[in-house]
Amino acid sequence: MNIIFFGSSKFAAPSLRALSASKHRVSCVVTQPDRHKGRGLHFSGTAIKTLAQASGIRVFQPERVNSKEALDFFKGTACDLFVVISYGQILSQKVLDIPKLFSINVHASLLPKYRGAAPISWAVINGETRTGATVIKMTAKMDEGPVISREQIGIEPEDTVITLEEKLSELAARLLTSAVSSIEKNKYSLIPQDENSASYAPKLKKENGRIDWRKNAVEIQNLVRGCAGWPGAFTFYKNKLLKIYRARAIQMPDSKRPEKPGEISGISKAGVLVRAQEGGLLIEELQMEGKRRMEARDFIAGHKIPVGERLG
């Protein structure tokens, strides 16, 4: 099979590695254009570009994948299958129709659940205990095509969006290569998604990371896990931004003052304990605005933190 691979983020890396190591041929990698990244002036290509170049695969970086120029490029490439994974642009029907067979996509959820840009984050934030990866035949409507294969994995309590993404990217690579092989042998089925049980996972915004202490401790813990990396769960301490990188929900024997969510109710070597609506959140790793991230015990060593002070 002659494949053109569309991918940009790290999530796509194991899949690209697996495909180029397989008997199939990745003749070209399409990825997002180089962009300024982060603060300062760093100008760099995507993780996938680096990987493709290291493997000597041709790289194509159209500003707009549906433009006429890009279309012409694809038409000149005699290709059997488009494989799209975490690419970052939506392909028009015209593009999807270019390969001899069709185009497939791997999505990091059990479709039709969590369609959209941030399925892993939202699964964790919502406290799901299982998720998975799904290979679909692509249609013009995002993440709505018929299912070719699907596999689920559990979400462990220690998992964050980062660790889960790693696991899912490996799973995606496995599912993808076997899907490609079964397509080549023409032994596959297309099962339509059940529209009635569809749900959506939109791209996260900065504001999604803001902690509402009126929620239960377990929900806040899930927010911290789901916002790890970006945007990061945050609250405010003395009117300064306080990011929380690691925290654990713990039982609090009958909070007598549930009308004061966000109140610091204890300081110990384990961390800073904050009262939530139900239960308490033990903050274990954090970062103050303008400072490095650090263990809560180091933070405690350097600050006098009055019990009773409120966060938020």
Next chain:
RNA sequence: CGCGGGGUGGAGCAGUCUGGUAGCUCGUCAGGCUCAUAACCUGAAGGUCAUGAGUUCAAAUCUCAUCCCCGCAA
């Protein structure tokens, strides 16, 4: 070269303007004491003041360059 803050023992900071012995609070370690509990008392260890060059009798401090970290923005 998008805007801004910063780099001083393990953590948080003062000192920089106005150059002159490396300081404070906390932590760590040792001993003591003990229902004062993120306990208390005594003592100790631990620092190329981000890096390089320059000015100077003398640089954490002044000058120039570089590196790195963080907030905003994406």
